[in-house]
Amino acid sequence: xxxxxxxxxxxxxxxxxxxxxxxxxxxxxxxxxxxxxxxxxxxxxxxxxxxxxxxxxxxxxxxxxxxxxxxxxxxxxxxxxxxxxxxxxxxxxxxxxxxxxxxxxxxxxxxxxxxxxxxxxxxxxxxxxxxxxxxxxxxxxxxxxxxxxxxxxxxxxxxxxxxxxxxxxxxxxxxxxxxxxxxxxxxxxxxxxxxxxxxxxxxxxxxxxxxxxxxxxxxxxxxxxxxxxxxxxxxxxxxxxxxxxxxxxxxxxxxxxxxxxxxxxxxxxxxxxxxxxxxxxxxxxxxxxxxxxxxxxxxxxxxxxxxxxxxxxxxxxxxxxxxxxxxxx
Ligand code: AMP
Ligand code: TRP
Numbered sequence: 001x002x003x004x005x006x007x008x009x010x011x012x013x014x015x016x017x018x019x020x021x022x023x024x025x026x027x028x029x030x031x032x033x034x035x036x037x038x039x040x041x042x043x044x045x046x047x048x049x050x051x052x053x054x055x056x057x058x059x060x061x062x063x064x065x066x067x068x069x070x071x072x073x074x075x076x077x078x079x080x081x082x083x084x085x086x087x088x089x090x091x092x093x094x095x096x097x098x099x100x101x102x103x104x105x106x107x108x109x110x111x112x113x114x115x116x117x118x119x120x121x122x123x124x125x126x127x128x129x130x131x132x133x134x135x136x137x138x139x140x141x142x143x144x145x146x147x148x149x150x151x152x153x154x155x156x157x158x159x160x161x162x163x164x165x166x167x168x169x170x171x172x173x174x175x176x177x178x179x180x181x182x183x184x185x186x187x188x189x190x191x192x193x194x195x196x197x198x199x200x201x202x203x204x205x206x207x208x209x210x211x212x213x214x215x216x217x218x219x220x221x222x223x224x225x226x227x228x229x230x231x232x233x234x235x236x237x238x239x240x241x242x243x244x245x246x247x248x249x250x251x252x253x254x255x256x257x258x259x260x261x262x263x264x265x266x267x268x269x270x271x272x273x274x275x276x277x278x279x280x281x282x283x284x285x286x287x288x289x290x291x292x293x294x295x296x297x298x299x300x301x302x303x304x305x306x307x308x309x310x311x312x313x314x315x316x317x318x319x320x321x322x323x324x325x326x327x328x329x
Pocket of ligand 2: 005006007008009040043129130133134142143144148151
């Protein structure tokens with residue numbers, strides 16, 4: 001069975017973008033792949049997080065993983081810091097990465113360009129830790145949204161460089177990006193990714209949003225003045241985004257949705273999208289509440305960490321050995 005690995009960084013509440021671009025795919029893949037999914041808590045602290053809030057977001061993320069349908073009997077689910085080899089290999093990877101490579105990462109460049117203050121060294125070297133996350137497990141595939149593709153490509157380069165220097169040690173992974181839903185855009189500004197760090201929150205739907213609130217974000221979503229329901233990503237990006245959301249969550253093709261609403265105007269399409277989103281949120285939230293009450297999170301993470309450590313610990317020992325870091329005594 002091929003191995004698949006992915007992670008989410010819960011710096012805030014998980015969003016509909018996380019669900020469509022990542023989580024729902026993990027769930028679909030868990031039957032056909034050996035699935036390893038973790039909460040990337042070390043990645044969260046590249047920017048300061050209020051401790052109590054961080055703790056809540058981490059717990060919620062695990063509960064939401066389960067609520068979205070990840071099954072701990074099929075997938076290995078764990079917290080990154082419970083497996084110490086991540087930080088260790090992250091440092092080793094940083095020593096095998098050139099500054100120029102990190103300077104080329106668009107996520108970092110975008111933040112620089114925005115003139116963000118107080119950027120940390122951790123933020124700059126974060127792709128090295130991400131590479132470690134993946135390579136520790138010899139993952140074959142890494143299902144991610146579009147924004148993470150460049151980081152997985154860097155991971156491939158680092159794996160190949162390491163293998164060339166020290167001999168075959170890591171499997172070279174491939175990114176896996178869904179055709180529909182890999183980049184869900186903000187409802188209030190369709191030129192930007194739907195993101196949990198959005199300032200106003202108007203364009204971002206959170207998985208734990210009250211259903212009325214979610215509907216209130218969709219109905220005024222920014223569209224265009226063309227006035228025709230059709231697929232034109234270039235000129236009607238907001239409309240395209242709504243159709244993409246509705247398609248991802250209903251399982252219908254985008255064309256099918258367009259043909260139903262072609263003569264009905266944007267209002268009807270928005271109402272349909274809101275219905276589909278609210279149905280999805282309602283079932284996730286119902287399970288989320290049960291999971292929080294059942295207190296199964298602790299046992300899921302404990303078992304996950306044991307399974308993950310068994311793989312990661314072996315790999316980090318192998319890495320230290322081929323680099324020459326070990327002394328036999
Ligand atoms: P993050 O929340 O940045 O840790 O992202 C976790 C996963 O969700 C990654 O695979 C991202 O590519 C994916 N993701 C985040 N935001 C979106 C979005 N707006 N559309 C599609 N996928 C997304
Ligand atoms: N960097 C990813 C993000 O922000 C999260 C992540 C960390 C990840 N390590 C990973 C995703 C390894 C896939 C594989 O979305």
